[in-house]
Amino acid sequence: MLTHLRPALLLLALLSLLTGAIYPLSVTVLSQALAPAQSQGSLIRVNGTVVGSALLGQAFTAPGYLHPRPSAGDYATLPSAASNLAPTNAALLNAVAARVAAWQAETGTTPPIDAVTTSGSGLDPDVSPDTALAQADRIARARGVSADAVAQIIAAHRKGPWLGLFGQARVNVLETNLALDAALPPGPAAPKP
Amino acid sequence: MQTLLVDLVYLAVLTLLAVPLGHYMHRVYEGELPRGARVLRPVEHWLCRAGGPGTLKPQGWQAYALAMLAFNAAGFVLLYAILRLQAVLPMNPGQIAPLSPALAFNTAISFVTNTNWQAYSGEAQLSPFSQMMGLTVQNFLSAGTGMAVAVAVVRGLTGPKSQTIGNFWVDLIRSVLYILLPMSVVFAVFLAWQGIPQTFGPAVTATTLEGARQAIPVGPVAGQIAIKMLGTNGGGYYGVNAAHPFENPTIMADMVQTLSILLIPAAFCVTFGKMARDMRQGRAIFIAMLVMFVAGLAVIQWQEAAGNPLLHLAGANMEGKEQRFGPALSGLWAAATTVASNGSVNAMHDSFMPLSGLVMLVNMEVGEVIFGGVGAGLYGILLYVVLAVFLAGLMVGRTPEYLGRKIERREVTLAVIAFLAMALGILVAGAVVATLPAGQAAVSNPGPHGLSQILYAYSSFTGNNGSAFAGFNAADPLQAILGGVIMMLGRFAMILPLLALAGSMARKVPASATAGSFPTHGPLFVTLLVGTVILLGALTFFPALALGPVAEQVGLVAGQSY
Numbered sequence: 001m002l003t004h005l006r007p008a009l010l011l012l013a014l015l016s017l018l019t020g021a022i023y024p025l026s027v028t029v030l031s032q033a034l035a036p037a038q039s040q041g042s043l044i045r046v047n048g049t050v051v052g053s054a055l056l057g058q059a060f061t062a063p064g065y066l067h068p069r070p071s072a073g074d075y076a077t078l079p080s081a082a083s084n085l086a087p088t089n090a091a092l093l094n095a096v097a098a099r100v101a102a103w104q105a106e107t108g109t110t111p112p113i114d115a116v117t118t119s120g121s122g123l124d125p126d127v128s129p130d131t132a133l134a135q136a137d138r139i140a141r142a143r144g145v146s147a148d149a150v151a152q153i154i155a156a157h158r159k160g161p162w163l164g165l166f167g168q169a170r171v172n173v174l175e176t177n178l179a180l181d182a183a184l185p186p187g188p189a190a191p192k193p
Numbered sequence: 194m195q196t197l198l199v200d201l202v203y204l205a206v207l208t209l210l211a212v213p214l215g216h217y218m219h220r221v222y223e224g225e226l227p228r229g230a231r232v233l234r235p236v237e238h239w240l241c242r243a244g245g246p247g248t249l250k251p252q253g254w255q256a257y258a259l260a261m262l263a264f265n266a267a268g269f270v271l272l273y274a275i276l277r278l279q280a281v282l283p284m285n286p287g288q289i290a291p292l293s294p295a296l297a298f299n300t301a302i303s304f305v306t307n308t309n310w311q312a313y314s315g316e317a318q319l320s321p322f323s324q325m326m327g328l329t330v331q332n333f334l335s336a337g338t339g340m341a342v343a344v345a346v347v348r349g350l351t352g353p354k355s356q357t358i359g360n361f362w363v364d365l366i367r368s369v370l371y372i373l374l375p376m377s378v379v380f381a382v383f384l385a386w387q388g389i390p391q392t393f394g395p396a397v398t399a400t401t402l403e404g405a406r407q408a409i410p411v412g413p414v415a416g417q418i419a420i421k422m423l424g425t426n427g428g429g430y431y432g433v434n435a436a437h438p439f440e441n442p443t444i445m446a447d448m449v450q451t452l453s454i455l456l457i458p459a460a461f462c463v464t465f466g467k468m469a470r471d472m473r474q475g476r477a478i479f480i481a482m483l484v485m486f487v488a489g490l491a492v493i494q495w496q497e498a499a500g501n502p503l504l505h506l507a508g509a510n511m512e513g514k515e516q517r518f519g520p521a522l523s524g525l526w527a528a529a530t531t532v533a534s535n536g537s538v539n540a541m542h543d544s545f546m547p548l549s550g551l552v553m554l555v556n557m558e559v560g561e562v563i564f565g566g567v568g569a570g571l572y573g574i575l576l577y578v579v580l581a582v583f584l585a586g587l588m589v590g591r592t593p594e595y596l597g598r599k600i601e602r603r604e605v606t607l608a609v610i611a612f613l614a615m616a617l618g619i620l621v622a623g624a625v626v627a628t629l630p631a632g633q634a635a636v637s638n639p640g641p642h643g644l645s646q647i648l649y650a651y652s653s654f655t656g657n658n659g660s661a662f663a664g665f666n667a668a669d670p671l672q673a674i675l676g677g678v679i680m681m682l683g684r685f686a687m688i689l690p691l692l693a694l695a696g697s698m699a700r701k702v703p704a705s706a707t708a709g710s711f712p713t714h715g716p717l718f719v720t721l722l723v724g725t726v727i728l729l730g731a732l733t734f735f736p737a738l739a740l741g742p743v744a745e746q747v748g749l750v751a752g753q754s755y
Contacts, residue, residue, distance in 0.1 A: 004256075004263035007244035007362050012267045012334075014240055015369060019333040019420075020326040027378060027416040028393060031385035039391040041411040041439070043399070050399040053409050055388050055438040058401050065402065069516065077408050079314040079432040082513055084543040084664030086642035087501045088745055090754045092512060092544075096504050113500070113508025114516050120436030120523075120541040126516040166199055167444035168519035177402055 044174065052174050057125040060177060064142035064186060066127070066135055066154070068173045069114055070099060073122035080122040107134050126170035129158050143184050153179050196494050196521040203448070203525060204483070207455055214456065215463020215475075221371045222344050222364065222464070230371050240366050248366075251357035254696025257345055258689055260361040261338060265305050268334055272301040275327040276319075285320035286395055292318065299673035304331035306684035307339055307566055309421070309428030309536055309659040310676065312667045316410040316431050321393065328428060329417045333369050333377075336424030336567045340368040342688050343461060343568030344468075346575060349695025350596055351469040354702045358695050368568075372457070373424060380453060381419035388442030391415035414439055422453040425566040427536030427659040435526070435539040436515060444517055447526070447539060454529040454537070455486075458564035461571040469596055473714035478574055481722045485563045486532050489552040494524035496546040503754055513541030524549070531556035534566035536659025543638065543646070543662040547749055550645055550662070551742035557649075557656040559730035560615050560687070566657060572691045574722075578713070579608045579694070581725040585711050594710055597703035604697060607690040614686030616733050618655030618679045623647050623737070631671040637664030640755030641748065645741035650676070655683035 031039040042054040052058050057068045059075040073081030085092035099116040103109070112130040132154045140147040157176045161167045220227055226234060241248045252260065275282065276297040280290055292300060296312055303310045309332070313319060319328070341364035349358045385391045390411040397409040414430045418440055421427060431437040441447050459479065466475020497520035501510045509520040518526075523540035530537055531553040542553060556563060562573035578595060583605050586593030593600040626632035627647050636643040646665040653660055654676050661667065667676060712718060748755070 003247055004260045005267075007247045007260070008263040008267045011240060011244050011248075011362060011366070012264065012271060014243055015334060015366075016271070016326060016330045018236075019369065019374065020330040023333075023374065023377065024325050024329060024413045024416040027381040027385070027419075028391050028413060030378070030382045031391040031415055034382060035386040038388045038442075039385045039415070040394065041390045041392070041397060041409050042388050042442070043397060043409070050397055050409075052399045052401055052407060053438075055442050056407070056409065057438070058407055059405065060401075060403060062403055075407070077316070077410055079317045080437065082433055082436065082541040082544070082663065084541055084637060084662070085512065086543060086638040086640075086645075086664075086745070086755075087503065087510065087512070087546055088640055088642055088749055088754050089638050093503055093754050096506075096512075100506070110506070113504075113506055113511045116506070117512040117514075119515050120513045120539065120544075121433045121438060121515060123433075123438055124515050125438055128516055162444035162448070165195065165202070166448055167517050167522055170516045174402075181402065 044178070046178070051178070054172065054175060055125055057123045058174055060173065062142070063138050065177045065180065066132055066139065066171070066173050069124050069127055069131070070116065070118045071122045071124070072118040075123060077123065082120050082122055083118045106138065109134060125172050125174065127173060129154070129169050129171055132171040132176065139180065143180070143186065145184050149184060150180065153183060196498065199521050200490065200525065203451065204487075207452055207459055210452070210456055211459035212463055215460035216467065218372060218460055218464045219467035221367050226371065233370055237366055237370055240370075241363065244362050248360065248362035250360065252360050253357050254349070254692045254699075257358055257361045258692045261342065261688070262685070264361070264365070265338060268331055269301050269305045272304060272327050272331055273297050275323055276300055279320045279323045282320070282322050284322035287320065289318060289320045295670040295673040296668055299677045302677040302680050303659065304328055304426070304428060305335055306657050306680045307335035307424070307426060307534070307569065308654065308657040308680045308684070309426040310653060310661065310667065310680070311428055311432065311434065311659070312673055312676070314432030315429060321412050324417055324430060325413055329420060332417065332420040332424050332426040332428070333373055336373055336420070336426060337365045337368040339566050339568030340372070341365045341568065342692065343571040346572045346691050346695040347465055347468045349699040350575065350598065352699060355699045358692070358699050373420060376423055377416070377419040380423060381416045383449065384418055384446060385415040387446040388439070389415040389418055389446070390439055410439070421537060422450050422535070423457060425454065425458065425533050425535040425569075427530065429537060435537045436541065441539055444522070447518055447522055451522070451526050451529055454533050454535045455564045457567045458533055458570040461568065465571060471714070474596065477714045477719050477722070478578070481719045482563050482574065484719070484723055485726065486528065489532070489556055490525065490528040492552045493528050493545070493549040494521055496549045497524045501546065503749065503752065510544070510546055513544030515540065527553060528556070530660055531658060532561070532563035532565070534561035534569060534656055534658045536653065538660050541663060542649070542660055543664045547642070547742045547745040550649070551738060551746070554645070554649060554652055554738060554742065555730060555734070557652040557658050558615070558619055558734045559726050560612070561656040561658060562726060569657065569687070573687065576608050576611050576691060577722060577726050577729070579604055580612070580729070581718075581722045582711065582713065584725060585721055589711070591709065591711070594704075595713060597705060598698050598701045604694050607694040607697070611687050611690040612729065614682055615655055618682050619648070619651050619734065620737060622675060622679050623651035626651065626672070626675065629671065631669060635666040635669055635672055637666065641741055641744035642755070645745065648737055648741050651679060654679040657683050
């Protein structure tokens with residue numbers, strides 16, 4: 001064992017330097033050079049203020065904004081959380097039933113599945129196109145514009161599956177809300193930025 | 194239909210990439226570097242010289258095993274120290290406190306054994322220094338250890354008669370330097386381009402359009418994610434792992450990461466065929482793995498797309514899944530990560546349907562041999578190969594042989610010891626925990642799913658997988674310490690008998706095949722191998738599975754919730 005100790009310690013030290021310092025440093029230099037915006041976290045700035053990341057979901061509650069999916073951690077980021085509820089757990093069934101009731105009270109329709117379930121990250125930046133379009137009436141009312149104008153903005157932010165094959169269609173909530181603010185007057189119910 | 198196409202494209206690309214990579218890996222381990230890799234040769238020589246004379250001589254299996262153990266022990270001590278001292282070490286802008294002793298023990302064992310179970314939540318509990326110099330380092334080194342052991346085992350089975358099976362230090366250095374490191378650099382930059390942060394800058398606080406504040410947890414993430422995926426490690430930068438948009442920003446990144454889970458394990462089948470100087474041997478193992486993978490994948494994707502009948506809503510089972518991935522890509526990742534001892538998740542396994550959970554449990558419980566961990570999958574399946582050949586020998590009444598070498602009492606004993614270690618870790622430790630109050634308190638879901646959570650945790654520990662039914666509280670001291678011990682058992686009670694087996698096979702004179710030899714490359718052998726894996730796995734674990742996911746499914750069909 002002792003004869004192996006010297007190579008074990010020396011190689012651990014050297015390989016630690018190689019993989020724990022040189023590797024991340026060179027990856028940082030390369031990434032910052034080739035993809036500066038993404039490696040900083042895909043931050044979105046409005047008038048110089050960071051309003052979020054294009055990748056991370058945020059809680060939106062004002063009626064004039066598109067609302068995201070429910071989140072088990074309420075869109076906290078340190079740390080973010082999933083429900084981890086089993087499909088047979090009554091707590092899941094009750095939570096979903098309450099969200100379905102709230103959705104029906106507001107829209108009078110049956111909710112798309114993503115609108116009443118929580119994501120794995122607790123930070124899902126997207127909703128399904130159906131979930132987004134179903135909110136157009138509420139957003140339009142709050143902003144005092146036509147539902148068509150809102151639906152057009154939502155449709156413009158719809159992304160299909162990658163290469164038409166992989167994954168699902170979706171609408172990014174934050175980007176859509178930024179577009180809503182840019183194109184439409186804020187309603188009286190929408191809080192000041 | 195769309196899902197089927199996704200899977201076909203995935204498997205086709207996986208196979209197309211695995212073949213050249215497997216050839217390249219073979220050249221690396223033989224020391225015949227392709228031209229592009231030769232620029233790194235001075236680094237290899239420098240590392241070997243620094244390691245001293247022990248890094249040059251061929252080793253018998255005992256010396257190989259001792260070197261591996263010494264290296265892993267040193268790695269454990271270093272990582273434990275870093276996690277305990279992170280408050281006083283540099284690069285801790287968030288002023289994060291040290292991990293508790295039990296949690297540091299669990300995490301250090303977890304990363305050294307290539308398990309990468311996350312009892313911690315990285316963005317809240319670990320400093321960037323701990324993530325880099327601690328976790329990233331062991332992501333490389335534990336993967337390198339598994340790859341080195343696999344190569345040594347294959348040498349024992351396929352080389353000329355010899356007292357030695359190679360040199361651990363050389364195999365380790367080559368695995369890290371020529372395979373893991375270059376692939377990780379390219380992959381990390383790709384992931385950063387897709388949106389994974391890679392910065393040492395301070396955390397950013399955003400002010401949302403509604404005036405709320407949101408901390409945006411950036412860091413040197415992309416580099417760690419690249420090796421986490423390629424090295425079948427799976428421990429994420431963030432608590433929710435690859436479900437987190439910063440670990441898995443786009444659908445493209447998701448698909449490439451899913452490929453990277455199985456890439457090196459699949460390539461090892463090719464490397465094996467090259468080392469055996471008979472590509473058919475590697476192909477047979479690859480096909481056996483593929484068959485088992487696809488069978489499980491189909492069940493998971495079917496179940497998740499069908500949705501949860503208890504919700505009385507149309508649509509897939511979207512609880513715990515991201516909108517952009519949906520049931521097909523979440524199911525594909527879940528199947529890949531549980532067969533491959535990767536253990537990263539892009540959707541929460543706890544919320545998958547019971548039959549999907551059953552498949553994931555079986556994938557782990559057969560010992561992470563369906564592609565499996567980098568290196569670990571190959572030496573794991575070779576254990577089943579030895580048992581399958583032995584069973585075939587019993588059936589026809591001949592001394593079993595594999596690749597021209599006789600399999601005798603010693604080899605079968607060693608293979609059975611390794612197999613029993615898995616049952617010990619999953620069933621015995623799982624049963625003990627299920628009876629303890631602290632074990633029951635760790636469970637978060639009521640009904641049969643609670644037992645599934647315990648079973649999943651101990652299958653994941655033993656198989657060195659690292660994924661979880663994450664509602665299970667693995668951070669309490671009992672789970673942290675027992676879990677750590679079981680991870681060591683699952684890793685080393687597998688490696689040591691297999692190295693011994695390789696040493697004993699290496700000492701035999703290989704005979705050339707005769708008309709009486711049982712061919713180990715045709716469809717008959719593939720069937721026999723799959724049968725052995727399923728039969729041993731099913732018989733050993735079915736009673737426990739019947740009480741967990743099977744009972745939950747029966748309840749679900751009857752409309753029962755808990």
